[in-house]
Amino acid sequence: MISTRGSKRLIEPAPRAAASNPCAACAVRDLSVCGAIEPAHLDKLGAIVAHRKLGPGETLFFEGDRSDSLYIITEGCVRLHKTLADGRRQITGFLFPSDFLGLALRERYAYSAEAVEDVAVCRYPKNRLELLLDQFPAMERRLLAVASNELAAAQDQMLLLGRxxxxxxxxxxxxxxxxxxxxxxxxxxxxxxxxxxxxxxxxxxxxxxxxxxxxxxxxxxxxxxxxxxxxxxxxxxxxxxxxxxxxxxxxxxxx
Amino acid sequence: MISTRGSKRLIEPAPRAAASNPCAACAVRDLSVCGAIEPAHLDKLGAIVAHRKLGPGETLFFEGDRSDSLYIITEGCVRLHKTLADGRRQITGFLFPSDFLGLALRERYAYSAEAVEDVAVCRYPKNRLELLLDQFPAMERRLLAVASNELAAAQDQMLLLGRxxxxxxxxxxxxxxxxxxxxxxxxxxxxxxxxxxxxxxxxxxxxxxxxxxxxxxxxxxxxxxxxxxxxxxxxxxxxxxxxxxxxxxxxxxxx
DNA sequence: GCATCGAATTGACGCAGATCAAGGCATCGG
DNA sequence: CCGATGCCTTGATCTGCGTCAATTCGATGC
The missing domain is CATH 1.10.10.10 (Winged helix-like DNA-binding domain superfamily/Winged helix DNA-binding domain)
Structure with a gap:
C-alpha cells in the first residue's frame, strides 16, 4: 500500500535567468477582474509585478518556505504537492495560465510548487501587495472569491480521493x-x-x-x-x- | 470498493424553535479577532446576528442551497459533507465552537451541513455582512485568513486520503x-x-x-x-x- | 430487572488496486 | 543507424481494506 516508488524526485535543473515577460498585462488584468479596479490602480499593480520563468521540474518554492509572494501563472503547467517523510507524495492541484498561487496570507507555504513544463509566472511581493489591498478593498474581495473557489475544488478532490x-x-x-x-x-x-x-x-x-x-x-x-x-x-x-x-x-x- | 452501506441517512428530527443565545457576544468576538475592530463596530456586528439551535442529525443547509449566510458555531459539533448519486458520502470536515461556516462568497453551498449533536450557531446574513465588510476592510482580511487556514487543512486532508x-x-x-x-x-x-x-x-x-x-x-x-x-x-x-x-x-x- | 434497538466490535473471506516484472516506444546524442 | 534513457503499457501475483455476518455493548423505556 505504501508507494514511494511512484514519487521519485528528479534532480532539479539549473535555474534559468529571469526574462522580461510579454504576458505581464494579462496577469495584472487577472488580479483586477470584475472591473472593480480603475486604470490608475492597474498601473500601481503593474508597478510591483516581477517576472520569472522556470524549466521543467524546476521548483518555484518549497513547502515550509516563508511565503513572501503571490504568483499568477501566465504560461505552462505547475504542480503543487505535499510529501511525507518516506517520499509518498500527494499533488494537491495542477495550475494553468491565469491561476493564482500562494494567495494564502499565511506565514509559510503549505505545499511545494514545481514547473511541469516550461512555465512563466508573474510575482507580486506580499508586503507591497498588502499595501495595495488596503487601498483597494475590491481586490481583497476578489482574492477571497478565488480562495472560495479553491476551497470548493479541494472539497471535490476530497470526495474523489475518499470515495x-x-x-x-x-x-x-x-x-x-x-x-x-x-x-x-x-x-x-x-x-x-x-x-x-x-x-x-x-x-x-x-x-x-x-x-x-x-x-x-x-x-x-x-x-x-x-x-x-x-x-x-x-x-x-x-x-x-x-x-x-x-x-x-x-x-x-x-x- | 463502493460502499453505500456506510452512509445511511437518518430521518431528520423535527426542527427546534430558535432560542435567545447567551453565546452571541463570543461569536461576534470571533469574527473580529485580531483587535482590528473597534467596540463601535462590534455593536454593528451584533446587530445583524441571529441565533439558531439544532438537534442531532438536523440539517443547517444542503449542498446546492443558495448561500445566504455565514455561520459561526458556538456549541456542539457540525459535519460538512458531499454525497454522490449512489449515496457514497465524503465528510469534508467537522466543525466545533468558534469555527466559521459558509464563508465562501459563492452563489451556492458546496456541501451540506448537519448537526452531529446538539448545536448552536450564530448566523450573519450575507448581504448585510457584505455591507459591513465594505466599511471594515480588516474584517475582510480576517475572513481571507480563515479561508487560507481552511485551504491548508483541506490540503492536509488530501494527503491523508490520497496517500x-x-x-x-x-x-x-x-x-x-x-x-x-x-x-x-x-x-x-x-x-x-x-x-x-x-x-x-x-x-x-x-x-x-x-x-x-x-x-x-x-x-x-x-x-x-x-x-x-x-x-x-x-x-x-x-x-x-x-x-x-x-x-x-x-x-x-x-x- | 428485562426487552429493544442502534452503534460498535470482531472474525472470515473476497476484491480493487498495489506491487513486481517484462517489454514497447519515443527521444536524443553520437 | 544504434544504444541509452525515460516514460508508458501490459501481465501476473499479492495484500490492505472492503464486504458479509455474527455478536457484544450501551442507552432507553417499561
Missing amino acids: KTALERLASFLLILMCRMQLKGQKNRVLLPMTRTDIGDHLGLTIETVSRCLSQLKRDRVIRFITAQDVQVVDPQRLNGLAGADGEWMPATTI | KTALERLASFLLILMCRMQLKGQKNRVLLPMTRTDIGDHLGLTIETVSRCLSQLKRDRVIRFITAQDVQVVDPQRLNGLAGADGEWMPATTI
Missing part, C-alpha cells in the same frame, strides 16, 4: 481538464503535460492503475489518444457518467 | 482532535461526538476498518477508551509517529 473508484477518478480528472480547455476554445480535447506518475500522485493511484484506466477508456471508445499527452474525448456524455454522477461540473455546451 | 494507510489516517485524525482539545485546556483527551460511520466517511474508510484501527491503537497502548466516544491519548509521541511523520502539527507542549 471514488480508480476509473471514476480518471474520468473526473479528464472532465475537469476538458472543461478548462473548453474555456480556452478547445472542445473535447485534453492535454496532459504532466507524467502518469504526476496524475497518479494527484488521484491517489499508482502509475500502473492510471495507465490501465486510460487504456480501458480508450478500449471503450470514450477517449482517443492523438499522442500519449494529447487526448480527444470521443464521448463526453459517457465520460461524465463514468465520473461518478455527482453534481460534477459539466456545462451543457460541451455535450 | 496514508488506514492506521495513519486514524492517528492523524485523533491527533488533530487532540490538539483542538489542548487549545481548550484538555490535555491528551479526545472526544468523538460523531459516529464511527462519520469518522469512516471523513477518512475514506469503512466503519469496520475504523473500529479495527482504534482497537489496534488500544491494544498497542497508544490510546485508552474511557467510553466509546471519550478517548485518552496515553502516548501522544507515538501517535504522532503513527500519523505519518510529515510536518503534522504537533505542538511541543502536547508531548
Whole structure:
C-alpha cells in the first residue's frame, strides 16, 4: 500500500535567468477582474509585478518556505504537492495560465510548487501587495472569491480521493481538464503535460492503475489518444457518467 | 470498493424553535479577532446576528442551497459533507465552537451541513455582512485568513486520503482532535461526538476498518477508551509517529 | 430487572488496486 | 543507424481494506 516508488524526485535543473515577460498585462488584468479596479490602480499593480520563468521540474518554492509572494501563472503547467517523510507524495492541484498561487496570507507555504513544463509566472511581493489591498478593498474581495473557489475544488478532490473508484477518478480528472480547455476554445480535447506518475500522485493511484484506466477508456471508445499527452474525448456524455454522477461540473455546451 | 452501506441517512428530527443565545457576544468576538475592530463596530456586528439551535442529525443547509449566510458555531459539533448519486458520502470536515461556516462568497453551498449533536450557531446574513465588510476592510482580511487556514487543512486532508494507510489516517485524525482539545485546556483527551460511520466517511474508510484501527491503537497502548466516544491519548509521541511523520502539527507542549 | 434497538466490535473471506516484472516506444546524442 | 534513457503499457501475483455476518455493548423505556 505504501508507494514511494511512484514519487521519485528528479534532480532539479539549473535555474534559468529571469526574462522580461510579454504576458505581464494579462496577469495584472487577472488580479483586477470584475472591473472593480480603475486604470490608475492597474498601473500601481503593474508597478510591483516581477517576472520569472522556470524549466521543467524546476521548483518555484518549497513547502515550509516563508511565503513572501503571490504568483499568477501566465504560461505552462505547475504542480503543487505535499510529501511525507518516506517520499509518498500527494499533488494537491495542477495550475494553468491565469491561476493564482500562494494567495494564502499565511506565514509559510503549505505545499511545494514545481514547473511541469516550461512555465512563466508573474510575482507580486506580499508586503507591497498588502499595501495595495488596503487601498483597494475590491481586490481583497476578489482574492477571497478565488480562495472560495479553491476551497470548493479541494472539497471535490476530497470526495474523489475518499470515495471514488480508480476509473471514476480518471474520468473526473479528464472532465475537469476538458472543461478548462473548453474555456480556452478547445472542445473535447485534453492535454496532459504532466507524467502518469504526476496524475497518479494527484488521484491517489499508482502509475500502473492510471495507465490501465486510460487504456480501458480508450478500449471503450470514450477517449482517443492523438499522442500519449494529447487526448480527444470521443464521448463526453459517457465520460461524465463514468465520473461518478455527482453534481460534477459539466456545462451543457460541451455535450 | 463502493460502499453505500456506510452512509445511511437518518430521518431528520423535527426542527427546534430558535432560542435567545447567551453565546452571541463570543461569536461576534470571533469574527473580529485580531483587535482590528473597534467596540463601535462590534455593536454593528451584533446587530445583524441571529441565533439558531439544532438537534442531532438536523440539517443547517444542503449542498446546492443558495448561500445566504455565514455561520459561526458556538456549541456542539457540525459535519460538512458531499454525497454522490449512489449515496457514497465524503465528510469534508467537522466543525466545533468558534469555527466559521459558509464563508465562501459563492452563489451556492458546496456541501451540506448537519448537526452531529446538539448545536448552536450564530448566523450573519450575507448581504448585510457584505455591507459591513465594505466599511471594515480588516474584517475582510480576517475572513481571507480563515479561508487560507481552511485551504491548508483541506490540503492536509488530501494527503491523508490520497496517500496514508488506514492506521495513519486514524492517528492523524485523533491527533488533530487532540490538539483542538489542548487549545481548550484538555490535555491528551479526545472526544468523538460523531459516529464511527462519520469518522469512516471523513477518512475514506469503512466503519469496520475504523473500529479495527482504534482497537489496534488500544491494544498497542497508544490510546485508552474511557467510553466509546471519550478517548485518552496515553502516548501522544507515538501517535504522532503513527500519523505519518510529515510536518503534522504537533505542538511541543502536547508531548 | 428485562426487552429493544442502534452503534460498535470482531472474525472470515473476497476484491480493487498495489506491487513486481517484462517489454514497447519515443527521444536524443553520437 | 544504434544504444541509452525515460516514460508508458501490459501481465501476473499479492495484500490492505472492503464486504458479509455474527455478536457484544450501551442507552432507553417499561
